[in-house]
Amino acid sequence: MIPQMSSSIDKSTVGVSINWDKCIKCGACVMACRNQGMNVYEFDRTKDKHPVITSLVKQSEEGKIVLLKDSPCIECGQCVSVCPTQAIFPGGSDLPRVRELLFSKILGNRSSLLSSACASPLSTSSRSSIDTPTQSYLQIINESLVNGSKEGVSPGDKKSFPLLPALMEKLEPSIFQTRPIVALVAPATRVAIGEALGDGQDINTRQLVTALHKIGFTHVYDVQCGADFTTHEDLKELQKSLEKDDGILFTSCCPSWIKLVEKHYPHLIKYVSTARSCVSMVASLVRHFQKHGHEAFVVDIMPCTAKKTERVRPQLSDVYQMGRHKSKRRHQHRSHLHELKEGMSPSLDKDSKKKDQSDKIIIPESKLRHVSVSSNSPIDQVLASIHSPSQIPSDPMSADHFISGGERRMDIDACLTVTELATLFRELGYGSLYHPSIKKDEKTEEGCFDTLFKESSGSSSCYGRHGGVAGAVMRELCKDLTGDPCLDTSGKVAPVDKASKTFGNWHEIYRLRTNVVYEIEVEIPTFPRKIKIIHATGGSALRWVCDQVTEDPKRWDFAEMMACPGGCIGGGGMPRALKPSIKAKRASLLDSVDEHQSYRLASQNPVIKRLYSDELSGNMIHRHFHTFFEPELIEDDVEELEEEIEEEKIIQEE
Numbered sequence: 001m002i003p004q005m006s007s008s009i010d011k012s013t014v015g016v017s018i019n020w021d022k023c024i025k026c027g028a029c030v031m032a033c034r035n036q037g038m039n040v041y042e043f044d045r046t047k048d049k050h051p052v053i054t055s056l057v058k059q060s061e062e063g064k065i066v067l068l069k070d071s072p073c074i075e076c077g078q079c080v081s082v083c084p085t086q087a088i089f090p091g092g093s094d095l096p097r098v099r100e101l102l103f104s105k106i107l108g109n110r111s112s113l114l115s116s117a118c119a120s121p122l123s124t125s126s127r128s129s130i131d132t133p134t135q136s137y138l139q140i141i142n143e144s145l146v147n148g149s150k151e152g153v154s155p156g157d158k159k160s161f162p163l164l165p166a167l168m169e170k171l172e173p174s175i176f177q178t179r180p181i182v183a184l185v186a187p188a189t190r191v192a193i194g195e196a197l198g199d200g201q202d203i204n205t206r207q208l209v210t211a212l213h214k215i216g217f218t219h220v221y222d223v224q225c226g227a228d229f230t231t232h233e234d235l236k237e238l239q240k241s242l243e244k245d246d247g248i249l250f251t252s253c254c255p256s257w258i259k260l261v262e263k264h265y266p267h268l269i270k271y272v273s274t275a276r277s278c279v280s281m282v283a284s285l286v287r288h289f290q291k292h293g294h295e296a297f298v299v300d301i302m303p304c305t306a307k308k309t310e311r312v313r314p315q316l317s318d319v320y321q322m323g324r325h326k327s328k329r330r331h332q333h334r335s336h337l338h339e340l341k342e343g344m345s346p347s348l349d350k351d352s353k354k355k356d357q358s359d360k361i362i363i364p365e366s367k368l369r370h371v372s373v374s375s376n377s378p379i380d381q382v383l384a385s386i387h388s389p390s391q392i393p394s395d396p397m398s399a400d401h402f403i404s405g406g407e408r409r410m411d412i413d414a415c416l417t418v419t420e421l422a423t424l425f426r427e428l429g430y431g432s433l434y435h436p437s438i439k440k441d442e443k444t445e446e447g448c449f450d451t452l453f454k455e456s457s458g459s460s461s462c463y464g465r466h467g468g469v470a471g472a473v474m475r476e477l478c479k480d481l482t483g484d485p486c487l488d489t490s491g492k493v494a495p496v497d498k499a500s501k502t503f504g505n506w507h508e509i510y511r512l513r514t515n516v517v518y519e520i521e522v523e524i525p526t527f528p529r530k531i532k533i534i535h536a537t538g539g540s541a542l543r544w545v546c547d548q549v550t551e552d553p554k555r556w557d558f559a560e561m562m563a564c565p566g567g568c569i570g571g572g573g574m575p576r577a578l579k580p581s582i583k584a585k586r587a588s589l590l591d592s593v594d595e596h597q598s599y600r601l602a603s604q605n606p607v608i609k610r611l612y613s614d615e616l617s618g619n620m621i622h623r624h625f626h627t628f629f630e631p632e633l634i635e636d637d638v639e640e641l642e643e644e645i646e647e648e649k650i651i652q653e654e
Contacts, residue, residue, distance in 0.1 A: 010053075012067035014312055015075030015091050015305040016572070022087035023050035029079035029088055035513055036539030036563070040073045050087075056263075074263065076256040076539060076563045077305030077417075077572015090573060092308045094414040098299055099424060101181060102216040180292040181299065183217045184279050185209070185449075187224050188303040188464030188568040189418055191589040196422035196575045199433050201585045203593060206447035207433035213446050214437060215428045221286060223300070225453040226278035227460035228602035231472040232612070233275040233625050235480070238473060238558050242531065247553035251469050253277040255306035256563030257542060258629060265546045266631035271553065274626045278463060279307065280316060282453055283411035284624040289615070290452070299414045301421050303464070303571035304564070311412040315627045417573025455607045458597035465587040466537035466567035467506070467518065470560040474522065474533065475601050481524045506535075514565035515540035519556070535560035537567055 010018040030041045030051050041051040055066045068075075079088045185208065194204040209220045230253055241249045252258060252273040261268055276284070279300045287293040300307060310316075416424065425431065430438065441447060448454065459475055462468030510517035515538030522531040534556050536545045542561050549555065564570040569586040570577065577583050599605055616624070 010067050011091060012069040013073060013075055013091055014309040015307075016068060016073065016077055016080060016088060017091040018068070018088050020050045020087065022085045024085055024087075025050055026084060027051065028082040028084065032078045032082045035515065035565075036074075036076060036078050037512075037515070037543045038072050038074060038076075038539055040068070040071045041079070072264070074256045074259040074539065074563060075306040075309050075572075078539075078564065080305055080572040081570075081574065081576055090305050090308065090417050090420060092415070094299075094308065094416060095420045095424065098414050098416060099427065101179075101297060102424075102428065105181065105216040180218045180296040181216060182219045182221065182286060182292075182296045183212045184221050184223050184282055184286075184298065184300040184412075185212075186279065186300070186302050186304075186464065186568065187227065187461050187590060187593075188571065188574070188586065189301050189421070191464070191586050191593075192303065192418050192569070192574050193421060194433050195582075196418050197425060197432055201582070201589065203589050204433050206442040207438055209449060210438045210442040210447040211425060211430050211433060211435075214430065214441075215425065217299075219286075219290075219292070219296070219450045221282055221453040222449040222456055223279045223282055223453075224456035224460040224463070225605065225607055226280075226282035227463040227472070228457050228605045228608050229281045229625060230275055230278050230463075230469070231457075231459065231476060231602035232608060233621075234273055234469070234473050235476045237273050237275065238477065239480070242527075242557060245554070247271055248549055248556050249273055249558050251275075251560045252629075253463070253469060254562050254564075255304065255310035256539075257561040259306060259309065259632070260539070260542055260563065261546070262629055262632040264543075265550070268546055268549060269629050269631070271549065272629055274628060276316075276625055276627050277307075277310060278460075280310070280411065280627070281625050284316075285452075285611075287411045288624065297413050298411065299416060300412050301416050301418070303418050303568045303574045305417060305572040306563070307573075308415045311410060311415050313627075315629075316412075317410055417571075419573060419575060422575075453607065455599070455605050456597070457599040457602045457605050458594035459600060459602060460605075461590050461593035461597065464568045464590050466516075466562050467535045467560065468567065468590075470533055470535040470558065472602060473558065474520075476603060477522070477531070478524065479601060479603065481526050509534070510536075510541060510544050512538075512540045512544075514538055514570075515544075516565075517541045517545060531558070532556045533558045533560075535562070537562045538565040539563055 008020045010020070027043060030043060033040045040053060042054055044050070044052050053066045053068060053071045055070055056072055075091075077090065080090060083089075190205045190208055191201070191203055193208050195201050212220050234249075234251060238249050241247070248271050250257075250261070250268070250272045252275050255277065258272070261272060275281075279302065283298055283300065286296065286298060290296070300311065457472075459468070459472035462471055506518040506520045508516060509519045515536075517534055517536045519532065519534045522533060524531070532555070534545065536542050536559065542563060545559060545561070549559075562568070564572065566583045566587070568574075569583050569590070577586075594600070602608060612621075
């Protein structure tokens with residue numbers, strides 16, 4: 001395969017984008033991707049240029065632009081985490097969309113403060129005396145209005161500030177001001193957000209939840225509860241797999257791993273658990289069970305760039321959740337993939353239009369009108385500079401598109417990485433989680449997760465590190481087969497990757513730098529044979545496991561697969577970890593959360609008990625907790641599919 005020159009800006013994938021103009025040719029991305037075993041980037045040894053992208057297309061033409069979507073990339077974001085100039089960065093337009101959503105909410109809820117700001121504008125010299133984030137943001141608006149005026153008004157001149165109410169008038173009709181804004185917080189996020197803001201490494205759960213409420217999120221839910229759901233569903237699938245003895249069961253909660261198996265190992269898809277990821281389960285329940293769910297704007301806050309890709313998977317849309325016949329899914333999904341690769345809005349068949357119309361939210365047309373201002377006015381300049389919601393194109397995969405007349409709706413509207421959230425906090429005036437207003441409220445209800453998903457087990461917190469999923473399932477498996485959870489020598493529930501009295505020790509069976517595979521053999525008296533479990537971390541480790549399973553699908557019984565070295569704590573959306581000790585500290589913080597939780601097993605979580613016994617039937621469980629996976633199409637596959645379709649048409653005509 002011939003490496004090809006790439007365009008200056010590559011936004012062909014949802015999870016990762018590249019601006020080659022910022023590249024300093026350091027080669028960090030090349031080395032990181034080689035470590036992952038993906039080899040997406042290569043040095044251009046013939047010219048003094050940035051690295052080039054390798055192509056997956058069989059007949060690659062010399063000089064043709066190769067984009068990330070046509071490369072081996074699985075969007076893990078390891079190149080993002082090492083790039084010193086942010087030439088490679090998290091993809092999508094989620095950050096500006098969430099920023100302006102919250103910004104419009106702040107403006108809509110602070111009318112009295114806006115009036116006083118207009119009457120007594122803040123000067124540049126007074127910035128240091130500002131002590132509230134809202135005032136800080138309003139001052140930036142005031143100064144932008146003054147500086148953006150072409151009438152030569154000097155800063156502090158009151159004549160310029162009648163423009164501010166005009167700006168409010170333009171933004172006031174936005175539907176965002178009254179919409180609930182929901183945040184879904186991943187386990188690894190709470191041990192890294194303080195690090196991203198310069199507050200040091202610590203468990204910042206209460207401070208994080210409080211800060212999210214402060215900047216405008218109306219509801220904050222814990223994804224750890226979703227991890228307990230995942231443990232429960234994985235356990236059921238593992239029990240069936242052990243009973244049938246039909247080969248290994250892979251976990252499915254890592255989107256980069258799913259990208260890898262769909263793109264490079266499609267023959268192994270049949271061994272992947274159908275359970276959704278933790279955040280997808282929680283989002284589906286929020287969307288369909290909470291009274292604010294249908295109109296809410298749902299944002300997941302993740303350590304991972306590939307979660308941006310996961311949120312737009314066609315399988316997670318309302319169209320697929322409505323239970324269309326499985327025989328139609330393959331052709332429909334392949335069509336969606338082809339359209340997404342071409343940058344088009346996915347089309348829908350007639351069956352999808354017959355879904356329940358009660359799911360739609362009716363918004364008055366006046367709420368959806370666009371801002372129309374003169375291109376020479378200061379207001380227009382300010383609107384352009386802050387990317388107002390009315391000027392942001394509708395995302396065909398989001399709830400906004402659904403509300404404004406679109407027929408596709410995703411459970412999650414936007415995904416922010418930990419580093420993007422830190423940027424958002426700074427922009428809205430919270431440069432530290434120890435801000436006085438946060439410290440004042442963090443121990444109140446404002447610092448607690450909202451009900452329904454408030455409770456979680458200790459094992460769920462370990463989903464943020466390698467071995468966490470395997471350890472959580474092991475605890476439940478041992479309890480299910482023996483009546484007791486796995487015990488260590490002190491008689492307590494064992495940490496996920498430490499020695500345990502029942503299970504023995506994890507031992508290393510593969511290592512390539514930071515890519516590792518651990519194995520353990522579980523011997524339970526009530527089970528006729530040893531149960532072999534592994535957990536793999538890092539792209540090269542995943543590839544090695546896939547190669548082994550291709551030769552012998554029954555070599556292991558259960559495999560946790562995490563694409564990022566160290567698991568989610570080493571995700572592409574996390575702060576840069578230049579030393580191994582940084583990731584080790586993050587892992588130890590998650591272990592600390594596990595050790596201090598009231599419940600150590602997923603089955604002990606009262607939310608799990610209540611929902612499974614009272615709220616969720618068999619069909620509902622399948623709809624909200626399960627999905628399916630299919631091979632990903634590349635350019636050659638699309639051409640073959642088009643040829644097949646043409647042949648079918650000819651046969652039908654004859």
